[in-house]
Amino acid sequence: MTEPSIRTALCREQDIAPLMRFIDAEWRAGHVLSRDEQLLRWQFDCSLVPGWHVAAPTVMLAWLGDTIVGMFGLTGCEMTLGGTAGSAVWLSHWFASPLYRRHNVAYGLLRAVLELGVDVVATNGANPMATKLLRAVQFETVGAVPRWIGVVNVSLAARLLADCNEGLGLDAAERFCERYRAEIPPGGPVASGSTVEVLPWRDELGTAWDHYWKDQVAGTIVGTARDARFVRWRYVHHPRLRYEVRLAMRRNDGSVIGLTVFRVEQVRGRTETVMRVVEFLGNPAAQTALARATLQAARELGVAYVDFYCSSATVARGLEEVGFRLESMTDDEPAFPTRLQPLETGRFCMTALMRLPSAMRGQLNALVRSGHLYLTKSDGDQDRPN
Secondary structure (H helix, E strand, O other): OOOOOEEEEEOOHHHHHHHHHHHHHHHOOOOHHHOOHHHHHHHOOOOOOOOOOOOOOOEEEEEEOOEEEEEEEEEEEEEEEOOEEEEEEEEEEEEEOHHHHHHOHHHHHHHHHHOOOOOEEEEEOOOHHHHHHHHOOOOEEEOOOOEEEEEOOHHHHHHHHHHHOOOOOHHHHHHHHHOOEOOOOOOOOOOOOOOEEEEEOOHHHHHHHHHHHHHHHHHHOEEEOOOHHHHHHHHHOOOOOOOEEEEEEEOOOOOEEEEEEEEEEEOOOOOOEEEEEEEEEEOHHHHHHHHHHHHHHHHHHOOOEEEEEEOOOHHHHHHHHOOOEEOOOOOOOOOOOOOEOOEOOOOOOOOEEEEOOHHHOOOHHHHHHHOOEOOEOOOOOOOOOO
């Protein structure tokens, strides 16, 4: 148990400055959350959680007297559980000062979070130690969130692969990238499709998206509620990153039938860019149109490749139509780099864990196999500025 002298409590307004100093001194000097209060407030926002009214950043803090000795960040949302709405928090920045780890600070923070009583607690990108601790308190694991790759420019992608995979020459990298080349099929309809138009997000279209979300999507998946309120908060009004939000609309009646979100990320210290798709939802006609529009945008922007992390193979079918392939996770094949700030070598497995409501425990792997769990790289803290 946590030592009696250690107490845990949610961050208050007066705790923000000490928290930022703690991040700088104990986590990493110069970390963006130690110097950007607006981003800190956005990152740890629980305004979307049903019934919550918390103004300060939702960070569970561990204190020894007047000194912060640990933190656990919470990003809140509404969760759809196959049509039933629930409350949820995504966990990140779980850290205890090394000087006080013998006091079980990390575990005390976890227990305090679970005692908040939200329906779903989840995290994305957990390390092995965190995974072990979370599994001990009824979290279930998605061992490696699948990643789809579409190469747009073979020579640019090959340069990145050759620099990130030891012993891989440029010629071999180019041959490998050809296998992942994404192209709009020749002779097919134009990117917007013959019956579907792809449009940039406009706030007045939010109601139409909500109709589609509520009537066609929410009842079929388990995952963060991607309604218009979430889209605006997570993407349209992100304080630091610029996302492109595109909607698929039927030409004949103006109804919205799909959505995709992406951003372009430049590799630090290099000229290459990569497109990160973070949402891809829609009926088959919308998927086709959105995939072609996304690939066309990637070509125009000159990116090396496009990637999409998602737990559901069902929603990636439209991307597969234009040549995206599920990335192999075997060590005998080169790895497309994931971490670009700076460019990092090695294979990155994004482990997700969820603690579902008691009536649903034990179902996570079945939800993944059936395509009903919808979890992407934007959930939690995986698509972020460094």
